[in-house]
Structure formats: C-alpha cells, structure tokens
Amino acid sequence: MSQIARSLQETRARLERAARAAERDPAAIRLLAVSKTKPASAIREAYAAGQRDFGENYVQELVAKAEELADLPDLRWHFIGHLQTNKAKLAATVAGTIHSVDSARLAAELGRRAGGRSAPLVVLVEVNVGGEAQKSGCSVEQLGEVLDAVAAQPHLQLAGLMTVPPHTEDPEGARPFFRRLAELRDQHGGASRLPELSMGMTHDLEVAIAEGATQVRVGTAIFGARS
Numbered sequence: 220m221s222q223i224a225r226s227l228q229e230t231r232a233r234l235e236r237a238a239r240a241a242e243r244d245p246a247a248i249r250l251l252a253v254s255k256t257k258p259a260s261a262i263r264e265a266y267a268a269g270q271r272d273f274g275e276n277y278v279q280e281l282v283a284k285a286e287e288l289a290d291l292p293d294l295r296w297h298f299i300g301h302l303q304t305n306k307a308k309l310a311a312t313v314a315g316t317i318h319s320v321d322s323a324r325l326a327a328e329l330g331r332r333a334g335g336r337s338a339p340l341v342v343l344v345e346v347n348v349g350g351e352a353q354k355s356g357c358s359v360e361q362l363g364e365v366l367d368a369v370a371a372q373p374h375l376q377l378a379g380l381m382t383v384p385p386h387t388e389d390p391e392g393a394r395p396f397f398r399r400l401a402e403l404r405d406q407h408g409g410a411s412r413l414p415e416l417s418m419g420m421t422h423d424l425e426v427a428i429a430e431g432a433t434q435v436r437v438g439t440a441i442f443g444a445r446s
C-alpha cells in the first residue's frame with residue numbers, strides 16, 4: 220500500500236471515530252482531500268485508494284490538474300481558496316463546488332459564468348467568523364446579503380457555509396468558531412436551506428465533526444506537509 224493510501228485510511232478512521240463519538244453517521248460526513256501544491260500523481264494515488272473529492276486553492280493549479288486528470292471522470296473538484304471575480308469563469312467551468320463565495324458580486328459573476336454547465340454549480344458561502352483582517356470570507360453582518368445573492372442565481376445551488384477559524388495551538392480553540400458557524404446556519408434558514416457545513420482540517424477535524432461538520436477539508440494528514 221502506498222503512503223498516501225495508508226494516510227487516507229488513517230484519516231477515514233479518524234473521521235469515523237469522531238463521528239461515532241459525536242453519535243453521528245460517518246457516511247454523512249464527506250472527506251475532501253486538499254491537494255494544493257501536490258502533484259497530479261499524488262491525486263491519482265488517492266483516487267486509486269477510493270478518494271473522489273479533492274480540494275484546490277488556486278484556480279491556475281486547479282485547471283492544470285483537472286486537465287492532467289481528465290481521464291478520471293468521476294473525480295469531484297472543490298475550490299476552497301480565495302476566488303477573485305476575474306477567475307470566476309475558469310473556476311465555474313472546472314469545479315463542481317465552490318466553498319469560498321464571500322461577496323454578492325462574486326455570486327453574481329459565478330451565476331453568470333455557470334450558465335453553460337450541465338449541472339448547477341454548488342456554492343457554499345465562506346464566513347470570516349473570527350473577524351480576522353487578513354482572512355477571506357464575508358463578515359457575519361454581510362452573510363444574509365451574500366446568501367440571498369447566491370439564492371437569486373438559477374445556475375447556482377446554495378448548499379451551506381464554510382469557515383477557517385483563527386489558528387490556535389490547541390484544536391479546542393476552534394470550537395467556538397465552529398459552533399458559531401452552526402448557529403449562523405440556524406439563523407439563516409437552518410439545515411433545510413443550508414445542509415452543508417464545511418469546517419475542520421488536519422488539526423481540528425474531530426472538534427469540527429463534534430460541532431456538526433458535513434465536510435472536512437484535510438491536506439497534511441493525507442498528502443504530508445507542504446513545502
């Protein structure tokens with residue numbers, strides 16, 4: 220078994236343990252393998268081990284890898300990085316899901332660019348729950364407006380919320396931010412409108428699952444450290 224296959228197996232086991240500890244169904248939590256900076260060959264290895272959902276942060280890199288891996292038709296690309304409006308067209312062409320919509324303007328542009336797709340583009344709205352100046356994501360105050368802008372677009376499917384909490388040494392430090400994202404979901408239509416909560420990474424996926432994550436985005440634990 221390759222190192223990546225082994226790491227994937229360990230990560231899936233982590234996810235399942237965390238789900239059971241939270242009395243949740245592990246099958247209701249999707250594992251995204253975050254492959255940014257890693258070569259297409261690493262993605263191929265993960266794919267061979269059964270992984271289908273991959274997260275990328277940079278549009279150029281996503282497009283290049285999607286071309287290289289076009290022979291893997293059921294591979295699902297998730298865009299999780301900061302998205303500039305001028306890259307919306309490319310992202311909307313290649314990705315199935317965008318986790319990082321953070322303005323009404325970006326939602327409108329994606330909606331315009333998603334018209335040629337065979338299926339709606341799935342969209343999550345990223346919230347800067349910690350209010351950090353350097354982080355992307357809309358503010359808590361802007362969230363309602365951004366959600367409405369996504370919902371107004373017929374070629375976009377509003378699916379949920381995403382966040383990256385402020386970094387803390389102790390993964391428990393992320394808990395209040397994950398909990399806040401779940402509260403925001405409840406305040407903006409609940410799970411029927413916003414079924415997905417994209418939160419939790421290598422460092423804190425157990426805490427995220429305990430707080431209701433439906434998608435965890437894991438890079439380092441699967442592919443190793445990034446240089």
Ligand SMILES: *Cc1c(COP(=O)(O)O)cnc(C)c1O
Nearest residue numbers: 253299420421422436437438439
């Ligand atoms: C890089 C990245 C991840 C994965 O982080 P790891 O700590 O390597 O698991 C998850 N989400 C986002 C938005 C990222 O940029």
